[in-house]
Amino acid sequence: MAILEVKNVGKRFGGLQALGDVNLSVAENSVHAIIGPNGAGKSTLLNCLVGKLIPDTGSVMFDGQSVLGRKPYEINQMGISRVFQTPEIFGDLSVMENMMIPCFAKRDGAFRMHALESISNERDIVGKAEHMLEEMKLIDKRNMHAAAMSRGDKRRLEIAMCLAQDPRLLLLDEPTAGMARADTNNTIDLLKQIKEERDITIAIIEHDMHVVFSLAERITVLAQGTPLVEDTPDNIKGHPKVREAYLGETQDAA
């Protein structure tokens, strides 16, 4: 069953047709990768899913409900969490505070005026945040300034923050961009582990073929704003159209 259904989505920026006519269906509890050369419209598509952009045409349904016209925080509360290309965390706050914020968001919703309560009295929130930090092996950094952490740790924290909300769909925007091979492999292992332990759907936009082919169950190839093919990794590897449009190019580059 499809948890995310994208139908006939188009988006135009002035004279540029960023997305032509995108149809995409992400099955529940699958790992779905969206690949494509630069300028293929991957990020535009992602932004249409999370409420940052509103497509000109078409519809985006999450779990049977339309996400179009909803604000990013509303879409998040529906169960879609997003991991950014460069880790977006609360740099001025401590690691523990970073972890508590999504826990509050999960429990209290988009806004609650808890101005005279004390954080230290929120036992369930503190407990959950500590548990998540332990799971991600960040617990010994709990009092650290989040901005002072290494990039790999920031990525882990960001993923942990998304997971703390128990999302049904986790969107990752080039999660290993700019990472060394070792960090990339760690991230792959982490994502595999997450997939094993939870009922979660993962949609991932990625440049790195190594990451895509180690994780994805289905792959959609996007080129010039339209999906070229959608298939399993093995079929994608051998697909002549894809080789021509995309893979050949990157293999040469590599």
Added chain:
Amino acid sequence: MFGLNKKDFGLMVIVAILALAAPFILNPFPEGSAMAQFNAGYPDLMQRLVIFGIFAIGFNILFGLTGYLSFGHAAFLGVGSYAAIWMMKLLTLNVIPAIIVSVIIAGLFSLLVGWISLRRSGIYFSILTLAFAQMSYALAYSVLTPITGGETGLQPKYTDPRILDGALEEGQTPRANLFGLDMNQGFELSLGGWVFTFNAGYYLAAVVMLIAFYLSIRIFRSPFGMMLRAVKSNQQRLNYTGLNSKPYTLAAFVISGMYAGLAGGLLVAMDTQVGAERMFWTASGEVVLMTILGGAGTLIGPVLGAGFIKYMENIVSKINKSVLEQWFAFMPDGIEDLLITLVYPFVGKGWHLTLGLLFMLVVIFLPGGLVEGGQRIGRVFRRRDANADSVESDAAEQRKPAAE
């Protein structure tokens, strides 16, 4: 204790002691001595110190936590003052209803201004708030003269209706009171050469300031306060974490507007008059200076900044040429004149120049304000202790082989 952790409770106690003992602390020099002009322990100034402290504490909840820089907070102070004076004209000279109503009216007004201004962030937000404040000033100064008294401002008169109080006799000056306790009332305590003034108005303002400070600590330590800091740190992440930043910032804006209204109401309770200049943009700028100078985002910083600026405004500005001549009288004539010429531009009416220089120094060298300065000094002392220990142990290490 009282929902505070040990450190915050300690800070609260220190502030309480400082506020309640201010008549002593601010009057360190004996009456009639050459230094007596540096005494700040007179009621009018002490009241201003704590009232502008309240103003800055509230401003810090918006600016220090969320990073939204409002350039129009004097408007809420002014609206609070007008509301308070109308309470004194229509209802009673008791300050309690005046203060409560000033907080409510300023809160409502800030809800309107915040709701519109918070559609934008960064510099556009600042300009919108500035525009609102200048509009309020212009309205108060001219168009709304029937309500605000225009150029002349407002003060209670014996002819006002005041439905809760008995009528005043003709020509009698209406005085603000707290259930009969005149705000101007007080007593002087002479100890040797020192004279300490205890004033009812000051103590009312000080107690209100302590309550305001206590509430601000609670807000800082609450989940709400954490969300506000998250707004400042990364609003994008906050929105993608399922939290709506708008009501958080609006709530912070209204809370700080209510603090400003409280300060405005207290100003009227201490000195029963108000004019439109209270809303002028320089007054809005002043609270920004206070907060940054003291340390934005810190608990005690804004209070320090407010105290510092109000002290300079009232004390340094009083140093005139004849005072300088007195100070440098012991020097040879030529040097005396030279020194007076050098120092004079920075004192008296030139106190803004000194303030400006200090502000520049703080912003460049102490981005965390006076609080950071204090912390650095503290750290130097602690490091020196640590160094002293390690030096001694090193020396001990070296002595050992020598002894063998």
